[in-house]
Amino acid sequence: MRARVKICGITNLDDALASVDAGADALGFVFYRPSPRYIEPNAAAQIIKKLPAFVTSVALFVNETRNEIERIANLTQVDLLQFHGDEPPVFCQGFSKPSIKALRVNNEMDLVGEVEAYADVTKGVLLDTYVTGVPGGTGARFDWSLIPASLAGKIILAGGLDPDNIADAVLRIKPYAVDVSGGVEKAKGLKDVSKVRQFIHEVNRVSIT
Numbered sequence: 786m787r788a789r790v791k792i793c794g795i796t797n798l799d800d801a802l803a804s805v806d807a808g809a810d811a812l813g814f815v816f817y818r819p820s821p822r823y824i825e826p827n828a829a830a831q832i833i834k835k836l837p838a839f840v841t842s843v844a845l846f847v848n849e850t851r852n853e854i855e856r857i858a859n860l861t862q863v864d865l866l867q868f869h870g871d872e873p874p875v876f877c878q879g880f881s882k883p884s885i886k887a888l889r890v891n892n893e894m895d896l897v898g899e900v901e902a903y904a905d906v907t908k909g910v911l912l913d914t915y916v917t918g919v920p921g922g923t924g925a926r927f928d929w930s931l932i933p934a935s936l937a938g939k940i941i942l943a944g945g946l947d948p949d950n951i952a953d954a955v956l957r958i959k960p961y962a963v964d965v966s967g968g969v970e971k972a973k974g975l976k977d978v979s980k981v982r983q984f985i986h987e988v989n990r991v992s993i994t
């Protein structure tokens with residue numbers, strides 16, 4: 786099965802449409818002000834309403850309040866919420882939109898146990914790199930050997946992916962989907978369209994087996 790591709794950190798319409806044209810299945814919008822990829826909700830709404838059918842728009846939050854999440858979800862008409870902070874499983878339920886949860890992987894956690902706990906209350910679990918004090922978008926890879934084979938087909942892989950390592954990642958981990966931000970940028974918050982195309986081309990290439 787082909788791994789789905791989410792291009793995260795979209796900040797403008799040109800990058801959004803170019804990513805869709807390249808074959809992206811989902812686009813991520815960061816509503817976390819300290820991020821260099823932060824986008825104003827009104828600007829995101831203008832982009833999201835121009836997306837074609839069958840492209841999933843994802844709103845990313847870090848330890849945000851329920852009220853603010855609902856306000857932005859309503860304003861942008863986004864399809865899916867992504868929780869990228871310390872939100873416990875119980876927090877991920879009860880919104881007007883379904884959610885996915887990011888876990889930052891380190892070698893002390895019970896990865897399978899945590900994935901199971903969130904799988905019950907979300908549409909999916911994204912595995913990202915743990916870097917102290919940085920909630921996401923680090924551009925750093927984590928040790929993929931920490932992912933047991935039992936999670937193949939079940940997780941969204943993120944963290945330091947790029948056109949050069951994505952084929953290896955897909956072949957080794959067999960994720961349900963992959964998520965990239967920094968690895969397809971020319972500058973923080975600006976996508977390099979040729980890298981986006983190359984990244985998705987590689988995913989497609991290794992998925993045809």
Ligand SMILES: O=C(O)c1ccccc1NCC(=O)[C@H](O)[C@H](O)COP(=O)(O)O
Nearest residue numbers: 793820920921922924944945965966967
């Ligand atoms: O992108 C950010 O700036 C960001 C900030 C705070 C929390 C999450 C953030 N991004 C999350 C993503 O979905 C990224 O795609 C994921 O962390 C992988 O990023 P990268 O290693 O740059 O591909």
